[in-house]
Amino acid sequence: MEAYQIRALSFTYPLREKPALKKINLTVKQGEFITVCGKSGSGKSTLLRHLKTVLTPHGKTQGEIFFQGRPLAESDRRTQAASIGFVLQNPDNQIVTDKVWHELAFGLESLGMDNKTIRLRVAEMASFFGIQTWFRKNVAELSGGQKQLLNLASIMAMQPSVLVLDEPTGQLDPIAAADFLGTVKKINRELGTTIIMTEHRLEEVLPMSDRVVVMDEGEIIIDDTPRRAGERLKEMRHDLFLAMPSPVQIYAGVNSDLPCPITVQDGRQWLNALPINARAHEAPAAQCCQEPAPRPNTKRPPDIQLQEIWFKYDRDLPDAVKDLSLEVAAGQFYGIVGGNGTGKTTALSIIGGILRPYRGRVRILGQDILKASAANAREQVLNRIAMLPQNPQLLFVKKTVELDLYEILAGTRLSQEEKRQKVQDVCALTELDGLLKMHPYDLSGGEQQRAALAKVLLREPQILLLDEPTKGLDGHFKIKLAGILEKLTARGVTVVMVSHDIEFCACYADVCALFFDGGIITQNTPRAFFSGNSFYTTAANRMARHIFPAAVTIEDVIEACRNNL
Amino acid sequence: MKDAFSTFHPVVNFTYFTAVLLFSMFFMHPVFLGVSLTCSFLYSTLLKGKKIIRFNLLYLLPCMLLMAVINPAFNHAGVTILFYLKNGNPVTLESILYGLAAAAMFMAVILWFSCYNAVMTADKFVYLFGRIIPALSLVLSMVLRFVPRYKVQIQVISTAQQGIGRNVTNGNIFERARNGLQILSIMTTWALENAIETADSMKSRGYGLPGRTSFSIFRFDRRDQTVFGAMLLLVVIILAGAAAGYNTMRFFPSLKLPPPDAFSFGVYCAYLALCLMPVIIDLAEELKWKHIRSGL
Numbered sequence: 098m099e100a101y102q103i104r105a106l107s108f109t110y111p112l113r114e115k116p117a118l119k120k121i122n123l124t125v126k127q128g129e130f131i132t133v134c135g136k137s138g139s140g141k142s143t144l145l146r147h148l149k150t151v152l153t154p155h156g157k158t159q160g161e162i163f164f165q166g167r168p169l170a171e172s173d174r175r176t177q178a179a180s181i182g183f184v185l186q187n188p189d190n191q192i193v194t195d196k197v198w199h200e201l202a203f204g205l206e207s208l209g210m211d212n213k214t215i216r217l218r219v220a221e222m223a224s225f226f227g228i229q230t231w232f233r234k235n236v237a238e239l240s241g242g243q244k245q246l247l248n249l250a251s252i253m254a255m256q257p258s259v260l261v262l263d264e265p266t267g268q269l270d271p272i273a274a275a276d277f278l279g280t281v282k283k284i285n286r287e288l289g290t291t292i293i294m295t296e297h298r299l300e301e302v303l304p305m306s307d308r309v310v311v312m313d314e315g316e317i318i319i320d321d322t323p324r325r326a327g328e329r330l331k332e333m334r335h336d337l338f339l340a341m342p343s344p345v346q347i348y349a350g351v352n353s354d355l356p357c358p359i360t361v362q363d364g365r366q367w368l369n370a371l372p373i374n375a376r377a378h379e380a381p382a383a384q385c386c387q388e389p390a391p392r393p394n395t396k397r398p399p400d401i402q403l404q405e406i407w408f409k410y411d412r413d414l415p416d417a418v419k420d421l422s423l424e425v426a427a428g429q430f431y432g433i434v435g436g437n438g439t440g441k442t443t444a445l446s447i448i449g450g451i452l453r454p455y456r457g458r459v460r461i462l463g464q465d466i467l468k469a470s471a472a473n474a475r476e477q478v479l480n481r482i483a484m485l486p487q488n489p490q491l492l493f494v495k496k497t498v499e500l501d502l503y504e505i506l507a508g509t510r511l512s513q514e515e516k517r518q519k520v521q522d523v524c525a526l527t528e529l530d531g532l533l534k535m536h537p538y539d540l541s542g543g544e545q546q547r548a549a550l551a552k553v554l555l556r557e558p559q560i561l562l563l564d565e566p567t568k569g570l571d572g573h574f575k576i577k578l579a580g581i582l583e584k585l586t587a588r589g590v591t592v593v594m595v596s597h598d599i600e601f602c603a604c605y606a607d608v609c610a611l612f613f614d615g616g617i618i619t620q621n622t623p624r625a626f627f628s629g630n631s632f633y634t635t636a637a638n639r640m641a642r643h644i645f646p647a648a649v650t651i652e653d654v655i656e657a658c659r660n661n662l
Numbered sequence: 663m664k665d666a667f668s669t670f671h672p673v674v675n676f677t678y679f680t681a682v683l684l685f686s687m688f689f690m691h692p693v694f695l696g697v698s699l700t701c702s703f704l705y706s707t708l709l710k711g712k713k714i715i716r717f718n719l720l721y722l723l724p725c726m727l728l729m730a731v732i733n734p735a736f737n738h739a740g741v742t743i744l745f746y747l748k749n750g751n752p753v754t755l756e757s758i759l760y761g762l763a764a765a766a767m768f769m770a771v772i773l774w775f776s777c778y779n780a781v782m783t784a785d786k787f788v789y790l791f792g793r794i795i796p797a798l799s800l801v802l803s804m805v806l807r808f809v810p811r812y813k814v815q816i817q818v819i820s821t822a823q824q825g826i827g828r829n830v831t832n833g834n835i836f837e838r839a840r841n842g843l844q845i846l847s848i849m850t851t852w853a854l855e856n857a858i859e860t861a862d863s864m865k866s867r868g869y870g871l872p873g874r875t876s877f878s879i880f881r882f883d884r885r886d887q888t889v890f891g892a893m894l895l896l897v898v899i900i901l902a903g904a905a906a907g908y909n910t911m912r913f914f915p916s917l918k919l920p921p922p923d924a925f926s927f928g929v930y931c932a933y934l935a936l937c938l939m940p941v942i943i944d945l946a947e948e949l950k951w952k953h954i955r956s957g958l
Contacts, residue, residue: 151865178868190859195806196785202877207868215877233879237810252867451824484825490852491822494844505826508837538855553826562825 099166100259100291101125101148106160108143113156117143119315121160127258130285130292132302132323134340135312137541137571141295144312145263148293149181150174165258179208182257186264186569188244197231197239200247204255222254226280240437242273246280253284260284262294267542267569270437270597274298278305297571300342300636304360311337327357339572343600343636343651350655351662364640373644374661398463400560400591401425401448406457408440408447417443418454419615425608428589430582432602432623434633435612441595442487444612445562448593450479462559483558487565489549493537498529498548501537505555519555527551527581543574550581561585563594567601579605603627603635604650624649665709665781666947667940671886672786674893679778681897682937686770689909691919693930695766701937702773708944709780722772726765733761739914760913777940789878796876812853819848889943896936903929 101123108118117140125131133141146152147162150169162169164181185191194200201222205215223229228250231239239247245265252260262281266274278298282305285292296302303309309326311319313335319326327345330338338349344364348357351371358367401424408418418440425431433441446452447459450466459466464478486492495501502520511519524530527547532540537548546566553561567575575598582592582605595612596602602609603623610620611633619626627634627649628642637651645657668675686698706714735747740756747753784806792799828841864870903909908926912918920926935942 149866152862175868175871178866178871183863183866185859185863187856187859189811190856191863192807193860193864194800194803196803198879199785199803199877203864203869204867206875206877207871209871209873209875211875212877215875219877236807237814248863255867446821449825451821480827483827484822486818486822486825488818488822490855491819491848492826493851494848538851556826 098127099124099163100127100129101293102163102166103147104161104163106144106147106162107158108147108154109157110154111156115315117156117315118147121315121317123310123317123320125259125291125293128285128289128291130282130305130307131294131310132299132306132308133293133295133310133312134299135295135337136340136573137543139312140315141312142263143315145183145261145293145295148259148261149177149183151177152183175208178204179255180258182252182255182260184245184248184252184260184262184265186267188241188248188268191248192236192244195235195237197228197234197236197247200236201251201254203251208255218254218256222250225253226250240273242269242276245269245273245277249277249280249284253288253290257290259291259293262292262296264295264297264569266296266298271298272437275301278302281305297340297569299340303342303345313337323359324357327359331357336573339576344640346651347637347640347654347658350651351658361636361640365643368641368644368658371658372662373658397427399424399460400427400429400462401593402458402460403444403448404458404460406444406447406454406459408443408452408454416615418447421457421616423610423617423620425591425593427591428586430586430592430605430607431594432606432609433593433595433612433617434597434599434602434609437597439612440615441612442564445484445564445593445595448560449482449484449562450475451484480556481559482562483553483556483560484562485546485549485553485564485566487568489545490538492549492552493545496536497534498537498540499533501548502533502552502555505552523551523554526554526584528577543570543577546570546574546578547581550578554585558590560591560593563592563596565596565598566594567596567598575601599627599633600635600637600650603638604652624653665940666944668781668783670889671880671882672782672790673882674886674890675781675786676790677890678893678939679774679782681893683771683774683778685900685933685936686767686774689904689933690763690767690913691909691911692763694909694933695763695770697930697934697937698770699766699773701934701941702770702777704938705940706773706777706780708941709777714776718773722769726769729765729768730758730761733764734758737761741916756913756915756917759917763913781940786880789880792876792878796874799876812849815852816845816849819845819852823848889939893936893939896932896939899932900929900936903932 102125103121103123106118106121107116109116121144133144135141143154146154147158148169151174164172192200193203198219201219202215205218210218223232226246226249228243228246231243231247236244236247249265260281265281266277269277278301281292281294284290285305294302303323306323309319309321309323310317311326311330318333318335319329321329327341327348330341330345331349338346341349342359344358344361344367347364348367353367353371355367355370358364403421403423406418406421407416409416421444433444435441443452447454448461450461453467461478462481464471464474466475466478468475493501495504499520502523503516506516506519524533527550529547529551532544532548537545540548566578570578579601586592586607594602594606606623608620609623609626610617611626612618621629624647627638628647631642634642635649637654638649641648641654641657645654648654648657682698682702685694686702689695703718734753734757737757737760738751738754740754742755743752744755744758745753788799788802788806791802823841823845828844900909903926906925908920908929911920
């Protein structure tokens with residue numbers, strides 16, 4: 098039986114010319130696991146929101162949606178509330194109450210169930226999810242990943258037959274995301290719940306999915322099994338490839354008649370089956386994996402120098418940063434990777450002069466910023482550092498992007514003409530033209546990121562600090578961001594980035610450092626760094642390391658394959 | 663030591679504190695005041711450990727003495743004149759004693775309130791008032807969720823602004839005020855924007871459907887019934903004493919205690935039992951635990 102049947106669904110937002118959805122036809126069978134993918138703004142979220150009447154956006158709708166054989170509009174709110182579960186992106190925003198047990202019961206309370214039934218349902222769900230130990234906790238004590246699991250559990254307590262998830266792991270770190278997706282798969286497999294989800298982390302989701310629906314410009318362009326979808330995308334030469342897992346991207350770059358690999362394991366077998374020159378791995382140096390040319394060595398001292406830094410948030414708390422030393426040369430792009438809670442963001446705040454270590458030395462642009470006697474010089478140095486926070490929304494204060502950009506120049510003594518010139522320059526750099534008249538909150542995640550970056554850059558910093566800039570961004574936005582950062586470093590700006598995104602660091606950073614237990618364990622150029630690690634490395638490297646140990650990025654592997662076929 | 667009295671049903675806890683607080687406030691009688699003060703001191707020490715003793719001695723005791731001294735300086739009623747002040751006003755024994763009694767009453771009430779705060783946690787309060795007005799329980803619960811969340815968020819915003827050189831610690835007073843306001847403005851926009859998603863999550867989970875129930879993890883079990891019954895009995899005895907006029911004394915113009923007899927003694931015992939109830943429960947629980955352990 099079909100869970101959903103969508104026939105010729107079109108939708109246009111009010112005051113827009115272009116439809117957000119164009120003649121969508123989609124059938125979802127009971128118990129299927131469907132992944133919807135596409136670029137930001139391709140209409141994925143709009144489509145998902147049509148699957149539940151209370152969440153459907155206002156606008157002009159045409160076409161029909163059937164839910165379990167009946168028109169969706171005909172099933173009442175109570176039925177829909179119980180049988181269609183919806184998980185959104187931000188874990189914090191979805192939690193309504195202060196206690197875990199109350200949150201789990203929230204939906205059941207709305208349905209008007211009695212205390213005894215709620216008690217049973219809540220107990221069942223808490224046990225299924227293994228969250229019984231948090232049952233009496235305050236939700237504020239939970240981590241982001243735990244909060245999202247709680248959201249899922251409190252929806253599953255209503256026993257829905259369909260679960261719709263709109264980028265549920267966008268705000269989570271990789272470990273928490275894998276955990277969450279594992280639970281979603283468990284729900285699908287053990288409870289037979291139909292799953293419809295959009296997701297950026299296709300690496301983990303594709304192998305779980307029964308079908309992949311690829312959307313572009315409001316249309317469904319592919320609706321097939323993951324393997325076939327990969328092959329179709331290759332045939333179409335569509336740029337959506339950038340969103341696909343590494344094995345699929347490598348597959349697309351190499352000529353072969355073999356079926357498309359989805360997981361790293363598939364990818365290894367696929368590589369083994371390729372007629373690769375048997376002696377390829379004997380000459381690792383010949384695998385075309387040169388480091389990018391080192392930057393011309395200037396006589397300038399390093400822009401950032403930390404010496405044996407110790408920091409803790411409170412006297413009685415454990416040290417957050419322990420014995421940290423690092424040096425970043427002028428114009429370098431320095432990427433810090435590492436797990437959650439290892440002190441990466443704290444280290445970034447110390448460089449930015451926001452937090453003050455209790456031991457050690459911080460030299461920024463040659464100036465010791467901890468010295469009390471040099472308060473003026475310190476102020477000047479700190480004015481040349483800019484930090485982009487994890488959530489770019491926190492920088493916006495005005496009604497439009499343009500006003501917001503001028504706002505940061507408000508305190509300066511520039512003439513109107515100079516200001517306009519500066520704003521124009523920075524807009525050209527960050528590709529904001531066309532978005533200037535919009536409200537910052539109406540932009541997509543990637544656009545917000547660029548607008549915030551533009552704002553930060555107007556201060557003309559010598560040092561740019563980025564905290565998780567790729568969080569929740571799709572592949573296209575990441576490439577744009579990388580392009581902007583490249584232009585900046587070419588101008589001599591020093592960039593320090595903290596990230597969970599190993600792939601991004603491997604492709605674009607000059608130096609990668611692994612943060613663990615409050616300090617840097619090792620640092621090196623990306624090729625040397627990642628090819629030396631066996632777990633903490635890119636998917637491309639994990640897939641190809643038995644043949645091309647030095648190939649780290651997708652391009653490396655593709656090139657190595659082509660050269661050795 | 664873990665407090666056993668707080669594991670009782672919120673109704674029991676709440677009724678108890680309402681009773682002892684009201685009795686402490688209205689019964690100006692040396693025996694009642696003494697009992698209430700001693701028991702509240704014992705229970706707060708039990709709940710919060712030795713720290714609270716220092717706090718009491720350092721702050722509450724001087725405060726109490728001060729009240730006892732100030733009262734006769736302003737209140738000159740009473741027949742037993744001890745001496746005259748320089749301005750000719752008399753200092754009377756009655757006003758000194760009244761000052762002491764009022765100070766003891768204040769201290770007892772403060773101590774009982776500190777115990778109340780430790781026992782009646784927010785979720786118990788939410789539960790109780792949710793019984794009376796179900797919509798309020800959800801609102802309270804949401805407030806308890808959002809207030810700490812906004813506090814954290816203000817900190818995050820302030821750090822983000824500091825990262826671009828805008829903070830309440832930068833610049834002159836006008837710039838600081840402007841930056842502070844800006845943080846508030848960002849906070850408001852952020853809160854409103856994110857509340858839309860919260861509303862979606864609530865609607866999606868059926869909020870607004872008629873016939874909403876209120877789930878709770880509390881159960882009024884037999885233990886609660888026993889203690890609640892005993893408590894009500896004691897309260898009735900004490901109220902009977904109050905009706906008979908045993909529970910207060912006359913301070914002005916002259917001191918007059920109600921006559922001591924068997925019934926008044928019974929009322930005093932009932933009040934002692936009521937005030938000591940949490941301590942007795944805690945000790946009984948502790949003894950039982952030790953007994954069970956040693957029996958193994």
